Amino acid sequence: MRITFRCLYLVLTMIFMVSNTHSSYAKRAKKEPQAKYVFYLIGDGMGINEVAGAELYNQATGKGPDQVNFRHFPVVTFVNTFSASSLVTDSAAGGTALSTGTRTYNGALGVDSDRNYISNIAEWAKASGAGVGVATSVGINHATPASFYAHVNDRNSYDAISRQLISSNIDFAAGAGFLTERKTGLDAVFYEQEARGEGIKVFHGVEDFKNVSTSYDRVICLGGENIGELPYAVDRKEGDTALSDFVSTGIDYLYGRYEDEGFFFMIEGGKIDYAGHNDDAVSCFQEVNDLAAAIDVVLAFYQEHPDETLIVVTADHETGGLMLGAGEYIMNPERLAGQNMSENELTSKFRQAYMPPPPPQRRGQRGGQGMYPPQQQPQWTPPTWDEVKAFLKDNLGLWDIVPVDKKTEERFHEMYKSTFTAKEGENDVRSLYSVNTRLISEAVLYLNAAAGYQWSFGSHSGSPVGLYVNGVRASEFNSCDENIDIPLIIARIAGYDTKLNN
Numbered sequence: 435m436r437i438t439f440r441c442l443y444l445v446l447t448m449i450f451m452v453s454n455t456h457s458s459y460a461k462r463a464k465k466e467p468q469a470k471y472v473f474y475l476i477g478d479g480m481g482i483n484e485v486a487g488a489e490l491y492n493q494a495t496g497k498g499p500d501q502v503n504f505r506h507f508p509v510v511t512f513v514n515t516f517s518a519s520s521l522v523t524d525s526a527a528g529g530t531a532l533s534t535g536t537r538t539y540n541g542a543l544g545v546d547s548d549r550n551y552i553s554n555i556a557e558w559a560k561a562s563g564a565g566v567g568v569a570t571s572v573g574i575n576h577a578t579p580a581s582f583y584a585h586v587n588d589r590n591s592y593d594a595i596s597r598q599l600i601s602s603n604i605d606f607a608a609g610a611g612f613l614t615e616r617k618t619g620l621d622a623v624f625y626e627q628e629a630r631g632e633g634i635k636v637f638h639g640v641e642d643f644k645n646v647s648t649s650y651d652r653v654i655c656l657g658g659e660n661i662g663e664l665p666y667a668v669d670r671k672e673g674d675t676a677l678s679d680f681v682s683t684g685i686d687y688l689y690g691r692y693e694d695e696g697f698f699f700m701i702e703g704g705k706i707d708y709a710g711h712n713d714d715a716v717s718c719f720q721e722v723n724d725l726a727a728a729i730d731v732v733l734a735f736y737q738e739h740p741d742e743t744l745i746v747v748t749a750d751h752e753t754g755g756l757m758l759g760a761g762e763y764i765m766n767p768e769r770l771a772g773q774n775m776s777e778n779e780l781t782s783k784f785r786q787a788y789m790p791p792p793p794p795q796r797r798g799q800r801g802g803q804g805m806y807p808p809q810q811q812p813q814w815t816p817p818t819w820d821e822v823k824a825f826l827k828d829n830l831g832l833w834d835i836v837p838v839d840k841k842t843e844e845r846f847h848e849m850y851k852s853t854f855t856a857k858e859g860e861n862d863v864r865s866l867y868s869v870n871t872r873l874i875s876e877a878v879l880y881l882n883a884a885a886g887y888q889w890s891f892g893s894h895s896g897s898p899v900g901l902y903v904n905g906v907r908a909s910e911f912n913s914c915d916e917n918i919d920i921p922l923i924i925a926r927i928a929g930y931d932t933k934l935n936n
Contacts, residue, residue, distance in 0.1 A: 755890025772831020
């Protein structure tokens with residue numbers, strides 16, 4: 435069969451066009467920028483309403499920025515949060531989804547539903563030559579940070595998680611302290627000593643770690659002496675460590691050691707969740723602001739490296755079922771201006787001021803003999819209702835900024851009487867992370883509702899959460915609607931190898 439010149443010409447032309455198209459695609463692919471510096475920020479319990487509610491609170495009270503920075507990133511979308519075992523996830527399964535791209539059962543960290551080991555994005559980054567950092571405002575071995583280095587069947591296995599952190603390849607770790615298990619009798623100091631024994635430099639408090647040397651192979655920065663969480667942002671005092679302190683130090687350390695290779699840095703605002711469990715709007719919103727303050731530090735770095743930096747902000751789940759609005763289409767966020775401390779701190783001050791002192795202590799060496807004489811015992815009388823009203827007015831703005839109707843006052847008065855006559859513990863309100871006096875808890879809840887912020891319940895919800903992205907190839911997240919896709923998209927943009935052992 436003869437091939438005409440015309441046919442040969444057409445065939446060669448088609449081959450050339452296909453080859454040229456492939457070559458052009460390859461050139462474009464090569465030119466596709468990669469994220470050298472990756473920041474992955476997780477607001478634990480931070481639903482969409484927590485972010486929008488914080489912005490409304492800030493604008494009305496002046497106690498935070500008019501705009502919560504990440505809410506106005508170029509890419510804003512939503513992702514689902516359910517786990518493999520429930521439509522409502524816990525932080526362990528949520529963190530594992532965000533770190534590994536795999537759904538697992540509630541309570542699991544770094545393992546799948548069959549309890550098989552799953553590699554995570556921090557491990558992918560490290561295997562690709564990048565530096566790795568993990569920072570949180572709660573326990574350094576709490577569920578969310580642990581999902582980036584630990585592999586355990588039960589999130590409460592704090593001792594195993596601590597050991598896995600120490601033996602991991604995390605370059606920079608920061609948090610409030612080590613959480614421990616009572617059954618083992620090992621305390622936080624034990625694990626700090628274990629870390630030092632492995633050559634890890636351990637620092638306490640911002641004054642201690644703010645100038646960490648990049649010559650150290652591995653670093654752990656803790657918020658203070660043997661504490662499991664940083665103070666709520668609304669309660670923070672001068673000298674207390676803030677999440678942004680961890681972030682500043684972490685960036686300096688990671689960039690100093692991995693400027694050429696790049697780094698991956700996971701940062702958790704962990705106490706948004708704690709405030710949600712307490713149904714405490716002011717504390718919640720100030721924790722959102724605190725995460726935003728940490729993001730300000732990240733954005734300052736981004737301004738210096740705009741073509742190499744990716745910033746991803748999301749949440750593992752929503753906590754509390756927060757609703758915006760009450761009654762007849764009403765919100766009055768300015769009414770929250772009278773609350774200047776967390777519900778926990780308010781309870782502490784109330785108990786110190788008005789509750790009976792603890793039982794007398796024994797004296798003498800080796801346990802002592804006998805009790806203090808009765809005449810040396812402090813005399814206690816319950817406060818008057820007017821005194822308690824003044825306390826609530828001064829610290830929450832009730833009967834001042836916030837009106838209290840007669841029926842509500844009568845209800846508070848009954849709680850007041852019960853507070854000083856009931857058996858110990860009967861007037862406590864227990865949430866996942868705290869125990870507060872009922873009168874204080876109900877007063878905070880009333881204030882929230884009067885301002886238009888109502889809580890459905892003090893636990894996690896199955897609501898979708900926000901996904902906010904800025905930086906290199908941010909647009910690739912526009913179609914992301916599942917939390918398990920987030921680490922895989924980050925890995926693609928950063929060039930991490932996800933095939934370690936799965």
